[in-house]
Amino acid sequence: MKYIEHELVYKRMKKRILLNYLLKILFFIATLFGVFVLAVLIYRVLADGIGYLNVDFLTNRLSTEPDRAGIMGAILGTLWLMAVVIPITMVLGVGTAIYNELYAKKGKLQSIIETNISNLSGVPSIVYGILGMTIFVKTLSFGNVVLAGGLTMSLLVLPIVIVSSQEAIRAVPNDLSEGSYGLGSTKWQTVKNIILPAAIPGILTGSILALSRAIGETAPLVVLGIPALLIPFPSSLFDRFTVLPMQIYYWTLDSSLVSEYANLAAATIIVLLVMLFALNSVAIVIRNKFQRRY
Amino acid sequence: MRSYNINKEKEIVQTRNLISANMNSNRLMIYIEKAMPKILFVIALLSILTTIGIVFVLITETVDFFQRISVVQFFTGKTLKPLSQNPEFGVLPLINGTIISSVIAMLVAGPIGMMTAIFLSEYASDQVRRVMKPILELLAGIPTIVYGFFAFTFVTPLLREFIPELGATNILSPGLVMGVMIIPMIASLSEDAMSSVPNAIREGALGLGATKLEVTFKVVIPAAFSGIVASFVLGISRAVGETMIVAIASGSSKNFTFDLTQSMQTMTAYVVEVASGDAPAGSTLYYSLYAVAMTLFIFTLCMNILARYVSRRFREEY
Numbered sequence: 213m214k215y216i217e218h219e220l221v222y223k224r225m226k227k228r229i230l231l232n233y234l235l236k237i238l239f240f241i242a243t244l245f246g247v248f249v250l251a252v253l254i255y256r257v258l259a260d261g262i263g264y265l266n267v268d269f270l271t272n273r274l275s276t277e278p279d280r281a282g283i284m285g286a287i288l289g290t291l292w293l294m295a296v297v298i299p300i301t302m303v304l305g306v307g308t309a310i311y312n313e314l315y316a317k318k319g320k321l322q323s324i325i326e327t328n329i330s331n332l333s334g335v336p337s338i339v340y341g342i343l344g345m346t347i348f349v350k351t352l353s354f355g356n357v358v359l360a361g362g363l364t365m366s367l368l369v370l371p372i373v374i375v376s377s378q379e380a381i382r383a384v385p386n387d388l389s390e391g392s393y394g395l396g397s398t399k400w401q402t403v404k405n406i407i408l409p410a411a412i413p414g415i416l417t418g419s420i421l422a423l424s425r426a427i428g429e430t431a432p433l434v435v436l437g438i439p440a441l442l443i444p445f446p447s448s449l450f451d452r453f454t455v456l457p458m459q460i461y462y463w464t465l466d467s468s469l470v471s472e473y474a475n476l477a478a479a480t481i482i483v484l485l486v487m488l489f490a491l492n493s494v495a496i497v498i499r500n501k502f503q504r505r506y
Numbered sequence: 507m508r509s510y511n512i513n514k515e516k517e518i519v520q521t522r523n524l525i526s527a528n529m530n531s532n533r534l535m536i537y538i539e540k541a542m543p544k545i546l547f548v549i550a551l552l553s554i555l556t557t558i559g560i561v562f563v564l565i566t567e568t569v570d571f572f573q574r575i576s577v578v579q580f581f582t583g584k585t586l587k588p589l590s591q592n593p594e595f596g597v598l599p600l601i602n603g604t605i606i607s608s609v610i611a612m613l614v615a616g617p618i619g620m621m622t623a624i625f626l627s628e629y630a631s632d633q634v635r636r637v638m639k640p641i642l643e644l645l646a647g648i649p650t651i652v653y654g655f656f657a658f659t660f661v662t663p664l665l666r667e668f669i670p671e672l673g674a675t676n677i678l679s680p681g682l683v684m685g686v687m688i689i690p691m692i693a694s695l696s697e698d699a700m701s702s703v704p705n706a707i708r709e710g711a712l713g714l715g716a717t718k719l720e721v722t723f724k725v726v727i728p729a730a731f732s733g734i735v736a737s738f739v740l741g742i743s744r745a746v747g748e749t750m751i752v753a754i755a756s757g758s759s760k761n762f763t764f765d766l767t768q769s770m771q772t773m774t775a776y777v778v779e780v781a782s783g784d785a786p787a788g789s790t791l792y793y794s795l796y797a798v799a800m801t802l803f804i805f806t807l808c809m810n811i812l813a814r815y816v817s818r819r820f821r822e823e824y
Contacts, residue, residue: 249645307546307549308549342563342781343560343563370556374553398535421647428649431650477659488649
């Protein structure tokens with residue numbers, strides 16, 4: 213007597229196995245779709261922009277003439293923006309994370325704070341732009357200067373820094389802080405000498421990713437009214453400035469008038485992507501090099 | 507030990523002195539110790555302050571707007587002519603544009619993101635996953651302005667080859683590109699939800715003779731359903747709040763139409779247009795900015811709350 217009729221099993225299974233196989237291929241193609249678009253996008257940008265990318269383009273001032281236009285001002289503006297965003301988000305973000313993870317008592321206020329942070333991270337960036345325009349540009353009358361842009365961007369990326377720092381702090385094993393307490397350290401000493409050093413790779417990784425979000429973001433700055441005019445290079449917090457994404461935005465909009473502007477925009481995109489790529493590489497290096505497993 | 511016994515009295519006094527000397531020298535430290543939680547608390551409250559700031563700013567200015575334009579007129583008006591002599595402020599064209607672009611985006615991002623998630627979580631070997639996930643992260647890390655450039659200078663001309671009546675600015679191309687932008691988000695969130703389904707359940711089904719496909723659709727997806735729905739809701743919220751792609755590639759006509767080949771404006775693009783057009787403070791046009799932003803804010807907030815509610819309420823615990 214046969215326990216399994218192989219022929220019947222094969223007959224019945226054939227369709228199901230075939231379907232499984234076909235859909236597996238479909239899923240794989242869908243996965244490749246993202247890669248494909250990324251490749252096309254990068255190819256297009258390189259093809260359009262690489263010919264316009266040279267030392268003059270990087271170091272010249274802006275000009276209405278495509279041949280003479282340069283993006284030094286936008287590069288400096290982006291660096292100034294980073295100079296404002298980094299200290300503010302580090303202090304506020306890490307401070308909030310330390311409080312939430314290590315000091316806060318579980319209670320109503322605490323759950324409000326945590327819910328609030330996760331809601332903030334879902335607010336569209338343009339709403340932050342409106343907030344920044346109303347409070348920093350108009351009410352405090354900074355005007356559309358580096359400080360106003362930097363503060364707006366800081367508020368925008370703060371939730372990212374807070375959440376990633378909290379995760380980094382949470383990943384530090386309890387044994388370490390127990391050991392520190394056992395040796396007679398106070399809470400703040402433990403935080404300062406044990407927990408923060410152990411969590412710093414994770415905190416840095418998250419902060420760098422947040423920073424790369426900040427320098428790639430355009431919408432809030434458009435609302436702040438950041439110009440792409442022929443303005444002098446920014447040299448203080450209270451100077452007007454422009455950044456790379458804004459430059460890309462204006463050149464793309466005008467590319468239907470002057471077709472070479474599309475190439476300039478593409479060249480600027482290359483610069484921006486290289487900057488972002490460098491930042492992300494640093495984050496990956498930090499993550500791989502300093503991350504210890506306990 | 508002997509000396510300890512003899513000098514016990516002296517020792518105690520000395521230790522006491524030591525402690526008090528120590529206390530004095532560490533006064534600053536104790537002060538810091540006490541002050542730190544309070545300082546950190548104030549810092550933590552700042553995030554609340556941001557929210558209050560947003561809500562306060564939006565509400566006060568929106569109230570001003572609704573004193574000039576009635577709420578009903580705003581939400582039911584089918585024409586938006588903010589710059590004409592007799593300005594009309596009906597938000598429906600903007601809501602229409604927002605919904606259409608988001609629907610197009612989700613039609614792209616939903617299926618492809620979902621299939622990507624299934625492949626990565628159920629079919630891919632570890633090696634493939636290690637290559638594909640960073641690439642998807644890369645796709646997610648590209649600034650939206652770059653996608654805008656891509657939509658305007660590449661996708662639109664490409665689509666015009668196939669659809670000649672497509673305008674130079676239209677809603678279709680930014681919608682599609684927005685979909686591509688959201689794919690990584692849906693893929694990674696859904697993948698997280700699916701890979702957190704314990705292997706024992708999969709193996710049970712496989713042991714009963716199910717194919718991988720059947721395991722995926724009859725076991726894994728139902729178990730991870732809450733996470734998948736949450737990823738879709740967050741995707742929609744992202745599409746609604748997306749600004750630069752539509753601001754560049756979909757133009758600024760405030761058409762109330764369902765024709766995908768035409769230029770339409772979304773809520774976000776309207777905010778960009780009005781804000782960069784230097785509306786004089788105090789004008790109805792200026793206040794309309796806040797009313798539109800408020801609509802946008804409330805909508806995305808509801809979506810985010812819904813996503814969190816779904817993923818908590820319907821989570822299957824193992």
